[in-house]
Amino acid sequence: xxxxxxxxxxxxxxxxxxxxxxxxxxxxxxxxxxxxxxxxxxxxxxxxxxxxxxx
Numbered sequence: 001x002x003x004x005x006x007x008x009x010x011x012x013x014x015x016x017x018x019x020x021x022x023x024x025x026x027x028x029x030x031x032x033x034x035x036x037x038x039x040x041x042x043x044x045x046x047x048x049x050x051x052x053x054x055x
Contacts, residue, residue, distance in 0.1 A: 026043070030044060031045070042054050
């Protein structure tokens, strides 16, 4: 994921939202569980480098 670039300096600008690398969430693997309330979701990185979030 790329950050917005400042026109004046050409450097990345931090955003107000937390940003996580998918590889960090999966600890180098291809899947991770994400918990929201009492629901568990699975985050998967596909072979094509896309993300899929399923319940």
